[in-house]
Each structure stands twice: as structure tokens, then as C-alpha cells.
Amino acid sequence: MTELTDGTVLVTGAGSGIGAAIAHAVAVAGAAVAVNDIDPAAATATADAVTAGGGTAYPVPGDVADPATAGGVVTAARERLGGLTGLVNNVGVVRAAPLRSIDAAGWDAVMRIDCASALYCAQAALPALTGGGAVVNIASLCGIHPAPGAGAYNAAKAAVITLTQQMALEWGVDGIRVNAVAPGIVSGTNFSASSRDPAAAARRGHAVPLGRTGAAQDIAPVVVFLLSDAARYMTGQVLAVDGGLGVALQTLLPT
Numbered sequence: 160m161t162e163l164t165d166g167t168v169l170v171t172g173a174g175s176g177i178g179a180a181i182a183h184a185v186a187v188a189g190a191a192v193a194v195n196d197i198d199p200a201a202a203t204a205t206a207d208a209v210t211a212g213g214g215t216a217y218p219v220p221g222d223v224a225d226p227a228t229a230g231g232v233v234t235a236a237r238e239r240l241g242g243l244t245g246l247v248n249n250v251g252v253v254r255a256a257p258l259r260s261i262d263a264a265g266w267d268a269v270m271r272i273d274c275a276s277a278l279y280c281a282q283a284a285l286p287a288l289t290g291g292g293a294v295v296n297i298a299s300l301c302g303i304h305p306a307p308g309a310g311a312y313n314a315a316k317a318a319v320i321t322l323t324q325q326m327a328l329e330w331g332v333d334g335i336r337v338n339a340v341a342p343g344i345v346s347g348t349n350f351s352a353s354s355r356d357p358a359a360a361a362r363r364g365h366a367v368p369l370g371r372t373g374a375a376q377d378i379a380p381v382v383v384f385l386l387s388d389a390a391r392y393m394t395g396q397v398l399a400v401d402g403g404l405g406v407a408l409q410t411l412l413p414t
């Protein structure tokens with residue numbers, strides 16, 4: 160049984176897409192949720208929707224790619240929730256730029272938003288999570304099998320996977336579990352032009368063994384599982400939630 164009864168969970172980047180779906184699923188599983196987003200209106204909209212569905216949710220807006228602001232967001236979440244048993248580092252952006260032309264500022268921004276933000280939030284949450292807390296980092300299949308044209312993003316998501324393993328290694332002794340979820344292609348979010356385009360989803364779904372691209376609601380239950388006691392002996396793991404795309408390499412070969 161996947162239950163988060165009495166849990167208190169902060170989800171970053173939960174104003175839309177996968178993060179919003181995670182906030183809803185966490186609330187349905189019985190936890191109170193703090194909804195972060197850099198866009199305050201989006202954070203409030205998700206928190207209001209969770210509350211309207213019978214859950215308990217509070218907006219905690221702020222830019223978690225800034226270390227001081229990330230600390231403030233975690234503090235606000237702890238205060239509003241009365242504790243913190245779970246942290247979902249979901250924030251992510253993709254900036255299409257080939258490696259031959261990406262500049263230092265562009266590289267640094269992607270690394271900070273897609274990877275360092277997870278460290279900033281987890282460091283701030285460490286005291287609250289000690290003794291039974293759980294962290295779930297949202298990585299990507301791109302961190303395992305890089306996608307063309309998004310070199311900084313792919314490298315940042317690969318770093319999220321190693322960061323997950325390192326956190327698990329260092330913080331197991333504190334009773335904190337740290338795992339990652341690596342979504343494949345998820346449609347219907349604000350992430351990229353192809354994520355927003357139903358025609359792209361239809362085209363791309365043919366390449367996926369399960370015959371369709373994913374939805375945010377396909378990712379959220381796996382995050383709930385990793386936060387829950389059902390995963391109590393799991394740490395340092397990366398679960399691909401990709402409809403089988405990651406094992407489809409040999410389908411590219413001509414017969």
C-alpha cells in the first residue's frame with residue numbers, strides 16, 4: 160500500500176506539468192504539500208487546485224536555483240507544513256543550444272536550475288529530513304541517453320543521477336533515503352515546444368515500446384512510491400518511467 164498519511168512534502172517547480180501532478184498525487188496519498196514555483200501565480204493555482212480536491216496545500220513561491228532563496232523556500236515549507244518528511248526536486252528547464260555555441264552564462268544557468276537547485280533544497284531540508292525523510296530527484300532519460308541539441312541539459316540531468324547516488328551514500332547514516340525518477344518523453348507540460356504539441360506527441364509515441372508518450376500523471380505515482388514506506392529499503396536508485404524508450408535502441412537498426 161502506497162500511503163503518505165501524516166506526511167509533509169515540498170515539491171519544487173509544481174506550478175505546472177509533472178510537479179503539479181506530483182503535488183496532487185502526494186495530497187491524494189494523504190500528505191500535506193508545499194507547492195513551490197518561480198511563478199507565484201502558478202504555485203498558488205496548483206495549491207488551490209489541490210485544496211479544492213480535498214487535499215492540504217500551501218504555495219511557497221521562489222527561485223530555488225538561488226541558494227538563499229532555496230533556503231527560504233524550504234524554511235517556509237517547514238513552517239507552513241509543521242515539518243518536512245519529503246522533498247521532491249522537480250524543477251527543470253531545457254535550453255536548446257549546441258555545445259559548439261553555448262556560452263558560459265547559458266551553461267551555468269542550466270547547471271544551476273537543473274542540478275544545483277536540488278542540492279540547495281536538499282541541504283536546507285537536511286535537518287528536517289533526518290531520521291526517516293525521503294528525497295526524490297526528477298532526473299531524465301536524457302541523463303542516460305542524451306537527446307540531440309540539448310547538451311547542457313543532458314549533462315545536468317546526468318549530474319542529477321550521480322548527485323542522487325552521492326546523497327544516498329552520504330545521508331543513509333542520517334536515515335534519509337534519496338532516489339531519482341527519470342521520465343522519458345512527457346507530453347502535455349510546458350517544458351518544450353514538443354511537450355506542448357499534441358501532433359509531436361502522436362509522432363513520437365510510435366518510437367516508444369508502450370506506443371505513446373507519457374503524461375505527467377504517469378510519473379507522479381512512482382514518485383509517491385519512492386517517498387512512501389513501501390520503498391523503505393531503497394536508496395540511491397534511478398527508476399526510468401519511460402514506456403520502455405530507454406531499452407528501444409536496437410529498434411533503430413535496419414533488419
Ligand SMILES: NC(=O)c1ccc[n+]([C@@H]2O[C@H](COP(=O)([O-])OP(=O)(O)OC[C@H]3O[C@@H](n4cnc5c(N)ncnc54)[C@H](O)[C@@H]3O)[C@@H](O)[C@H]2O)c1
Nearest residue numbers: 172174175176177197222223250251299342345348349350
Ligand atoms: N516533459 C518532459 O518530457 C520531461 C522529460 C524528462 C524529464 N523532465 C523533467 O521533469 C521536470 C518537470 O518538467 P515539466 O515537463 O513538468 O516542465 P514544466 O515546464 O511544465 O514545469 C517546470 C516548472 O518549474 C518551474 N521552474 C522553473 N525554474 C524554476 C526555479 N528556478 N525555481 C522554481 N521553479 C522553477 C516552472 O515555472 C514550471 O512551472 C523537469 O525537471 C524536467 O527536466 C521532463
